[in-house]
Amino acid sequence: MLxxxxxxxxxxxxxxxxxxxxxxxxxxxxxxxxxxxxxxxTLLKVISGLVQxxxxxxxxxxxxxxxxxxxxxxRYGIAQVPEGRQIFIHLSVKDNIHLGAFLYYKRRNKxxxxxxxxxxxxMFPILEKRSQQIAGTLSGGEQQMLAIARALxxxxxxxxxxxxxxxxxxxxxxxxxxxxxxxxxxxTTILLVEQNAKAALEIANHSYVLENGEIALExxxxxxxxxxxxxKAYLGG
Amino acid sequence: xxxASTSQILQYLITGITIGSIYAMVAxxxxxxxxxxxxxxxxxxxxxxxxxxxxxxxxxxxxxxxIIAFLFTIILVTLVGLIVDRFAIRPIxxxxxxxxxxxxxxxxxxxxxxxxxxxxKDPLDLPAFSGRTPIQLFGAVIQPQYLWxxxxxxxxVLILTFFFEKTIIGKAMRACADNPDAASLVxxxxxxxxxxxxxxxxxxxxxxGIVITPISLMEYDRGAxxxxxxxxxxxxxxxxxxxxxIVGGLxxxxxxxxxxxxxxxGYKDAFALIVLLGxxxxxxxxxxxxxxxxxxxxx
Ligand SMILES: Nc1ncnc2c1ncn2[C@@H]1O[C@H](COP(=O)(O)OP(=O)(O)OP(=O)(O)O)[C@@H](O)[C@H]1O
Ligand SMILES: [Mg+2]
Numbered sequence: 034m035l036x037x038x039x040x041x042x043x044x045x046x047x048x049x050x051x052x053x054x055x056x057x058x059x060x061x062x063x064x065x066x067x068x069x070x071x072x073x074x075t076l077l078k079v080i081s082g083l084v085q086x087x088x089x090x091x092x093x094x095x096x097x098x099x100x101x102x103x104x105x106x107x108r109y110g111i112a113q114v115p116e117g118r119q120i121f122i123h124l125s126v127k128d129n130i131h132l133g134a135f136l137y138y139k140r141r142n143k144x145x146x147x148x149x150x151x152x153x154x155x156m157f158p159i160l161e162k163r164s165q166q167i168a169g170t171l172s173g174g175e176q177q178m179l180a181i182a183r184a185l186x187x188x189x190x191x192x193x194x195x196x197x198x199x200x201x202x203x204x205x206x207x208x209x210x211x212x213x214x215x216x217x218x219x220x221t222t223i224l225l226v227e228q229n230a231k232a233a234l235e236i237a238n239h240s241y242v243l244e245n246g247e248i249a250l251e252x253x254x255x256x257x258x259x260x261x262x263x264x265k266a267y268l269g270g
Numbered sequence: 271x272x273x274a275s276t277s278q279i280l281q282y283l284i285t286g287i288t289i290g291s292i293y294a295m296v297a298x299x300x301x302x303x304x305x306x307x308x309x310x311x312x313x314x315x316x317x318x319x320x321x322x323x324x325x326x327x328x329x330x331x332x333x334x335x336x337i338i339a340f341l342f343t344i345i346l347v348t349l350v351g352l353i354v355d356r357f358a359i360r361p362i363x364x365x366x367x368x369x370x371x372x373x374x375x376x377x378x379x380x381x382x383x384x385x386x387x388x389x390x391k392d393p394l395d396l397p398a399f400s401g402r403t404p405i406q407l408f409g410a411v412i413q414p415q416y417l418w419x420x421x422x423x424x425x426x427v428l429i430l431t432f433f434f435e436k437t438i439i440g441k442a443m444r445a446c447a448d449n450p451d452a453a454s455l456v457x458x459x460x461x462x463x464x465x466x467x468x469x470x471x472x473x474x475x476x477x478x479g480i481v482i483t484p485i486s487l488m489e490y491d492r493g494a495x496x497x498x499x500x501x502x503x504x505x506x507x508x509x510x511x512x513x514x515x516i517v518g519g520l521x522x523x524x525x526x527x528x529x530x531x532x533x534x535x536g537y538k539d540a541f542a543l544i545v546l547l548g549x550x551x552x553x554x555x556x557x558x559x560x561x562x563x564x565x566x567x568x569x
Contacts, residue, residue, distance in 0.1 A: 083454070119451065119452040121452065122448060124441065124444055183456065
């Protein structure tokens, strides 16, 4: 579904991604693990168009989407839940969710949008309770749920998640992971970036290990869990 | 100085609220662009000037009926705002806030020059919308045009509140103000929203210019002073705050009017600057620009 080949990206002249190639097959969960500064977020930002890439290709369902602007890339059905949530903190929870459907906001889609809102509220009931609250006043976990809910409003076929477990209590992490699995079951392809390597490997079909902007290892997630190198570096021995 | 009667004070207040309404509109225009782009648009005063001058052109010179001339003027100045964004702001590569602000200064000089060529240097007059027969109120005199000014501020504020609170485009603009990257990730074209913010500010500026011209005439170089007063209102109310712009504008207008009446009319234009400096010294976040409030609500 998404095929990235030999991708490079730079911040000014400093390379952040060096010849990355990854493959995200339709219907799967693919995860990317790696240390701080490895380039995980940069990779997702390049896919969603927030960061420009140099040479290399990003082919999504047959279209090269490299270096299109982010608002064009969402139209292909790729949604990103950015690192650190990045919700609209001055707007209400409800408005955040409505804006997730910005591209489809036409009168004739009204029912469809309302159904989607119902759907994300079923997924995250706490958001319905807080719907009138200003988003900046939500707890960290609630903000993360809102960020996911907002991304789901555009009915993505490919969902990019950047560290959804960051700064969140383990029990909420479990809840969010369950939602990710459920989304995947209902047909959404997932590309998940995680510091929490254990969670990322347990949930994924296929995984990549990113080190200093390069793919250091890749393989079936179950195999990587038992790989001694991975154990030592990312799973605490 | 002493011996100002109640009716005189009332007169100063009414005049102050009227001129303050204009400053509030200028301040709202500043804030709309500031919230979406972080730019202080120094051409905001020129939008007001163009509004007044174009209205004179359409209504007085070309004899177009007032309502149609009003619409034409707003459309024309809104287009100017759009062009300013398209040809002066957007083409700047790797923009920093400072380069963009300098670009708006260049635009303001350019617009002033164009206006001087087009309309000459003399102040132009526009007939008052409902005549010039004053209304008496407890010994104070109210020009019917004053009511138009205040009324149009109210209407503008109501429409904008509806726009920003209830429409998806308004919400999208607020989203850009909050977090442009996240806004682009939900499919909002941030550049278009910036263009819209310039157009909207220009349109509001035009309304201010149209409605003030029958009271204080209009000439090509009025923009700078209006911008300074409007900017003082922005700072007094709190940069980026929509309610702050209204409160700040009205207060600057009242202070100026009372100051001119009770102290000296020679210093009329100094009061806004004194307030501006005072706020910057003692409470740079402004009256409603309290960090807590601005976290909750910017528009
Ligand atoms: N906007 C930027 N400007 C300059 N350098 C940047 C920028 N963003 C990231 N970098 C650099 O690029 C490298 C990769 O950063 P990236 O955010 O992709 O890492 P990451 O793997 O997501 O790390 P983390 O796990 O801490 O989120 C880092 O060295 C970082 O300092
Ligand atoms: Mg990261």
